[in-house]
Amino acid sequence: MAEKKIRNMEEFSAVSGISRPTVSKFFNNPDSVRQSTRAKIEAAVEKYDYRPNIFAMNQNRKLTKNVGIVVPLLTDPYFAEIARNLEQRCLDAGYRPTLFSAHGDPALEVEVLDNLRSMKPAGVLLAPLGRASDRVALEKFCQDVPTLIFDSSVDELGLAFVGSDNFQFTSHITDYLCRTGEPPCFFEMKTPANPNAHRRRQAYLSAMETFGYTPQVISVEGEGWGFEEIGRLGGHQALANRSFGTNTVLCSNDRLAIGLLTACYERNVRVGRGPDCTIRVAGQDGHPHSRYTCPPLTTISHDYDAVSKRAAEALFEAIDGDVSPWKSTRIEGKLVLRDSA
Amino acid sequence: MAEKKIRNMEEFSAVSGISRPTVSKFFNNPDSVRQSTRAKIEAAVEKYDYRPNIFAMNQNRKLTKNVGIVVPLLTDPYFAEIARNLEQRCLDAGYRPTLFSAHGDPALEVEVLDNLRSMKPAGVLLAPLGRASDRVALEKFCQDVPTLIFDSSVDELGLAFVGSDNFQFTSHITDYLCRTGEPPCFFEMKTPANPNAHRRRQAYLSAMETFGYTPQVISVEGEGWGFEEIGRLGGHQALANRSFGTNTVLCSNDRLAIGLLTACYERNVRVGRGPDCTIRVAGQDGHPHSRYTCPPLTTISHDYDAVSKRAAEALFEAIDGDVSPWKSTRIEGKLVLRDSA
DNA sequence: GCAAATACTTTACGCGCGTAAATAATTTAT
DNA sequence: ATAAATTATTTACGCGCGTAAAGTATTTGC
Numbered sequence: 001m002a003e004k005k006i007r008n009m010e011e012f013s014a015v016s017g018i019s020r021p022t023v024s025k026f027f028n029n030p031d032s033v034r035q036s037t038r039a040k041i042e043a044a045v046e047k048y049d050y051r052p053n054i055f056a057m058n059q060n061r062k063l064t065k066n067v068g069i070v071v072p073l074l075t076d077p078y079f080a081e082i083a084r085n086l087e088q089r090c091l092d093a094g095y096r097p098t099l100f101s102a103h104g105d106p107a108l109e110v111e112v113l114d115n116l117r118s119m120k121p122a123g124v125l126l127a128p129l130g131r132a133s134d135r136v137a138l139e140k141f142c143q144d145v146p147t148l149i150f151d152s153s154v155d156e157l158g159l160a161f162v163g164s165d166n167f168q169f170t171s172h173i174t175d176y177l178c179r180t181g182e183p184p185c186f187f188e189m190k191t192p193a194n195p196n197a198h199r200r201r202q203a204y205l206s207a208m209e210t211f212g213y214t215p216q217v218i219s220v221e222g223e224g225w226g227f228e229e230i231g232r233l234g235g236h237q238a239l240a241n242r243s244f245g246t247n248t249v250l251c252s253n254d255r256l257a258i259g260l261l262t263a264c265y266e267r268n269v270r271v272g273r274g275p276d277c278t279i280r281v282a283g284q285d286g287h288p289h290s291r292y293t294c295p296p297l298t299t300i301s302h303d304y305d306a307v308s309k310r311a312a313e314a315l316f317e318a319i320d321g322d323v324s325p326w327k328s329t330r331i332e333g334k335l336v337l338r339d340s341a
Numbered sequence: 342m343a344e345k346k347i348r349n350m351e352e353f354s355a356v357s358g359i360s361r362p363t364v365s366k367f368f369n370n371p372d373s374v375r376q377s378t379r380a381k382i383e384a385a386v387e388k389y390d391y392r393p394n395i396f397a398m399n400q401n402r403k404l405t406k407n408v409g410i411v412v413p414l415l416t417d418p419y420f421a422e423i424a425r426n427l428e429q430r431c432l433d434a435g436y437r438p439t440l441f442s443a444h445g446d447p448a449l450e451v452e453v454l455d456n457l458r459s460m461k462p463a464g465v466l467l468a469p470l471g472r473a474s475d476r477v478a479l480e481k482f483c484q485d486v487p488t489l490i491f492d493s494s495v496d497e498l499g500l501a502f503v504g505s506d507n508f509q510f511t512s513h514i515t516d517y518l519c520r521t522g523e524p525p526c527f528f529e530m531k532t533p534a535n536p537n538a539h540r541r542r543q544a545y546l547s548a549m550e551t552f553g554y555t556p557q558v559i560s561v562e563g564e565g566w567g568f569e570e571i572g573r574l575g576g577h578q579a580l581a582n583r584s585f586g587t588n589t590v591l592c593s594n595d596r597l598a599i600g601l602l603t604a605c606y607e608r609n610v611r612v613g614r615g616p617d618c619t620i621r622v623a624g625q626d627g628h629p630h631s632r633y634t635c636p637p638l639t640t641i642s643h644d645y646d647a648v649s650k651r652a653a654e655a656l657f658e659a660i661d662g663d664v665s666p667w668k669s670t671r672i673e674g675k676l677v678l679r680d681s682a
Numbered sequence: 683g684c685a686a687a688t689a690c691t692t693t694a695c696g697c698g699c700g701t702a703a704a705t706a707a708t709t710t711a712t
Numbered sequence: 713a714t715a716a717a718t719t720a721t722t723t724a725c726g727c728g729c730g731t732a733a734a735g736t737a738t739t740t741g742c
Contacts, residue, residue: 007728008727008728008729009728009729010728010729018690018691019690019691019692020691020729021690021691021692021730021731021732022689022690022691024729024730024731025690025730025731027729028730033689033690034688034689034690034738034739037689037690051455051458052728052729053458053459053727053728053729054456054459055396055399055400055459055460055728055729056400056459056697056727056728056729056730057728057729057730058396058697058729058730059396059397059400059696059697059698059699059727059728059729059730060696060697060698060728060729060730060731061697061729061730061731062730062731074415074421074424074425074440075418075421075422075425075629077416077418077421080415080416080418080421081416083415084415084416084442084444087444088444099415099440099441099442100440101425101440103425103428103429114392115395117392117394118394118395118396118397118698119396228630228632228633229632232633258633259633261633261635262632262633262634262635262637264635265635265636265637265680266637288416289569289630291569291570291603292569292573292599292600292602292603292634293603293633293634293635294602294603294605294606294634294635295606296603296606296607339606348698349697349698349699350698350699351698351699359720359721360720360721360722361699361721362700362701362702362720362721362722363719363720363721365699365700365701366700366701366720368699369700374719374720375708375709375718375719375720378719378720393698393699394697394698394699396698396699397697397698397699397700397727398698398699398700399699399700399727400697400698400699400700400726400727400728400729401698401699401700401701401726401727401728402699402700402701402727403700403701459728
């Protein structure tokens with residue numbers, strides 16, 4: 001690794017003594033060439049530190065190994081975590097993942113999809129923004145690119161949907177809360193960005209009905225993606241107004257719960273199931289941070305592994321040509337019992 | 342928007358009635374063509390929904406508008422936040438940012454840089470992994486691509502360094518803690534991934550000396566990037582062994598502090614400055630989550646805006662040809678007083 | 683040792699667009 | 713209206729690589 005800089009495959013082919021088409025074949029699959037030539041090329045790679053330009057590679061290829069991963073908001077640790085998971089699975093399967101975030105902005109989401117087209121992806125794993133998404137743009141994209149929808153479903157869009165069973169989430173944790181204490185109130189945002197929130201409210205209402213309790217939904221104001229702050233402010237208001245009809249609050253998601261916990265702390269309201277506690281708080285999502293709240297948050301957690309596994313596998317199968325009708329896979333959550341409820 | 346699908350600029354040029362080179366010029370800068378032709382092209386864009394392939398665009402361009410942003414770990418909300426900030430500044434300046442994460446893996450960091458080369462970036466904003474980074478690979482990359490280092494400095498690598506003044510961080514918050522109560526112990530990881538940690542320990546030692554106090558450093562075991570858990574486990578141990586010589590603990594970073602807070606909760610140790618509290622805990626970073634711990638975490642916060650602004654501006658200047666010698670800009674942190682200390 | 687099979691080289695074109703140079707058309711100024 | 717300036721078109725090549733076809737060399741089986 002000292003000689004002059006190799007600028008392209010042509011030059012590399014010259015110094016390696018192997019023709020360019022064969023070199024190209026090698027980089028596509030080292031096993032597709034004879035051992036002796038493979039050795040020569042690998043020696044030259046080592047010596048000249050050459051790597052083909054990945055974008056030029058994909059330019060004229062029938063099928064690329066590119067996979068796009070799109071999430072609504074990377075600053076939300078939940079999405080960061082699931083995205084990291086998906087990236088790993090793509091790499092393990094020999095694909096080349098590229099991560100994008102819409103940063104909570106529908107216009108950016110559309111732009112991301114447009115850019116994604118340019119890289120001729122073999123497939124895309126897309127978690128839509130939700131309510132705010134440009135439906136028409138999403139549909140057009142899905143017509144052109146094999147797209148698997150995850151996290152939040154949009155009708156029968158794309159190849160399939162893989163996500164969590166939000167109905168089961170809320171039913172299950174509501175059940176738990178009812179059995180172990182007073183029935184929960186439901187704490188949510190009035191205008192949630194994510195359609196999963198609606199399912200969770202529905203599930204709460206129906207679970208409460210099943211148990212014969214009167215449901216009580218507290219919907220707090222607030223726009224945007226600062227859920228913790230919305231939960232904190234809404235929590236203060238609810239606590240001040242004594243809006244919670246019972247001593248138990250089930251939050252629509254963990255980030256709201258985290259904000260509510262802070263509000264409780266600030267009002268000197270003890271949270272937990274101990275005798276000195278006046279309120280129980282539970283969340284939903286299994287947010288990476290929920291383990292470290294005080295008290296640690298009882299929640300119902302996404303099965304990150306299962307969701308990412310199913311989503312990735314479903315996409316890869318579709319890429320490999322296994323056509324199957326659209327279907328929705330909803331994976332159950334696991335109750336994580338901690339001190340908050 | 343109904344006609345047949347336009348596949349490339351050639352076809353688009355045909356249907357728009359404008360020659361391809363002019364169309365190309367238009368997409369590069371709509372103002373560079375006559376109003377009347379601009380109108381025609383824009384009408385055709387609307388009608389046929391055509392967008393040029395961004396990767397083909399950059400293939401043969403002298404200077405692209407691509408900017409790579411590389412962080413060590415996107416699942417850390419601190420990096421997610423600073424990355425989002427940088428992305429926005431790039432967009433505002435007319436650049437096209439692409440975000441990469443090394444996922445805490447030095448090998449992946451090198452791979453990311455190799456891929457980055459393929460997109461012929463005008464410049465790169467790089468937060469190195471730190472200790473684990475492949476120094477040689479980083480140096481080579483910086484020789485080829487205008488690279489600005491942020492967050493964690495590596496000697497005189499790249500165009501310049503912009504980051505926080507870790508020395509000031511620790512001095513300042515140590516000063517605050519000393520003035521308002523017992524002098525702090527310093528809680529850190531034994532083998533931190535990030536070199537900033539060393540500066541912070543040094544700053545602590547020197548600040549304590551200045552005040553005439555005996556410093557006490559508690560270094561806890563733990564590998565990897567799960568700082569909260571490391572802080573929690575280490576916290577339990579330290580509390581059990583009564584390792585903290587005073588009632589005040591300054592953590593090397595907020596994530597460790599968050600873990601320590603959880604350990605305190607789990608041991609029923611009241612944290613804060615109230616009369617019923619037995620320990621004060623402070624962090625460093627101004628982590629997005631620090632506002633929502635219980636008690637809310639007193640910390641010294643990065644000036645996210647200033648760091649990202651200076652970093653982006655410095656890179657853009659270098660891209661514009663303003664050569665200036667390597668320099669290090671370290672921005673002061675702001676003390677954020679909350680209830681934990 | 684020979685034919686068949688395999689692997690490689692040569693040649694040539696394509697991907698989608700940037701860009702340069704010469705020419706033609708259009709605008710603006712006079 | 714005419715010359716000068718501006719803008720558009722035509723033509724042609726380049727970026728770095730994929731890929732197909734035809735021919736040549738090497739390996740393998742018997």
